[in-house]
Amino acid sequence: MTIRYLIALLALAAAFAAPARAAAVPGKDVPVVDKIEAAGLPTGRHDFYLSVAARASGQPYLVPVIVLKGAEPGLRLGLFAAIHGDELAGIRVIHELAAGIDPKTLKGTLLMVPGLNQPGLEAGNRHFISGSGSGFRTDLNRTMPGEMKGDAAERYAADLWHGVMAGQVDRVVDLHTQTRGTAYPLFVFADFSNAVARQMAFDLMPDMIKNDPGEGGTVETTFMKSGIPAVTFEIGMPERFDPALTTRAHDGIINLMRRAEMITGRAMPPARQPIVGSSYSNVTTDEGGLAVIHVALLDPVKQGQLLATLYDPFGREIATYRAPHEGHVLSVATDPRREPGAMLVRILR
Known part of the structure; x- marks a missing residue:
């Protein structure tokens, strides 16, 4: 046996004997669940992955959910972001709220989903991208509440609806932006025929409000039809975090929560009255x-x-x-x- 061959064998043995280095996997300690049951959670912050539908490989999509469970009972507010995969601003708003609100001083529950449309987010696309047809595109925000025996997008929507939305909240703000190549100011769609939804629109302190009856298959309209006041909150442009607008959106949601007595403080009227149209x-x-x-x-x-x-x-x-x-x-x-x-x-x- 030559000296060179012996050295090579010793090096190979050392490589196998060395302890393996664990890969850093973000969120690896987050539990995976099929349904969110916020009512039974103790006071505090709880992060989950909601297992939703399945890819063509058979693996489920994992949708992040953040629950802030307050120390006292109160309103259950749902905040949902990025049902359109290129509309990212709401994700940042949710992250800021999750980091800044102390559950010990919260009344009620804040249920937040920073990324409803995981296939769209991964593809950088507004739509739900399924594997069929070399990437079939479906607007998830025209598909709610989905269909358990439908196509891939309808099943995905149904799992979202039954897994984290239905029966979990008393008020809803659905966070959006304009689509690619266009921009909005801070803007709210709200159906003024519902007095609570109307008040929510003004509490968010936007630049503009449209009194709007809603459109079938959207998160807002699906909740409204089920008796839950809901509005759609548009936060500027897609594919970016705009600090000025995300801060204003964050402050608007805090104002809405004060109106609902979920946190201390007095709800404030907007510094400038929004432009309202129909x-x-x-x-x-x-x-x-x-x-x-x-x-x-x-x-x-x-x-x-x-x-x-x-x-x-x-x-x-x-x-x-x-x-x-x-x-x-x-x-x-x-x-x-x-x-x-x-x-x-x-x-x-």
Whole structure:
């Protein structure tokens, strides 16, 4: 046996004898459950992974859930974020609330889901992405409360509904942003026919509110139909954490919680009254091109006012677009690339 061969054998033996280094796995100590039962939890913070549906491999999706169980009984508030996988701001708002609220001084329960749509989050996409059809896309926020014997997206939605939503909360704020390539201010959809939902909208202290009857399959409307007051809270732009807007959204939820006497302090009226409307119009392109937007979020506009100019690849003007009615700017395109039929400006009437 040569000296070189002996050294190699000794090195190999040492490698096998050395203790294995454990890999750092974030959240590895978090229990995995099929259903959240917040009522039986003791006072404190509780983190869970909710096992939801299954991938084509048979492995379940794991949805993070944070429960802050107060020391005294009170309202159960549900906060849900990122049912659209590119709408991330609500995740940061939930993280800030979870870190800043002491369950020992909390009345009631704060149930928070920082990432409802795990397939969409992983894909960086608004939709639920299933394996069928090389990546079939479904809007989960038009699919609630799901269907236990439906397709992959419907089953996923049903597991969310029955696992963490239904029967767990008394009020709901569903956290969103505008979709990719566009922006909102701090904005709330609320059905004013429900007095509690209306008050929630103002307590959140947004820039704008739309009195809106809701749309089938959304988190907000599904809860409203089940008798739970709910609103949709839009927090700016997708795919980013905007500190100014996430801080304002956090403060709005704290204000709402004070109104509900979940935490101490007096609910405050907004420093500036929000702009309230009951309808909006989308100004859309007639053909593709590169858009320059001439107005900003919250701007008042008059009928006929110039809103946008569309250019071709050589910088030649293709078309101009004007306001169809007076109102305030609710949303604008942030991506200059506009396909035919794409939104340029949305005006709240």
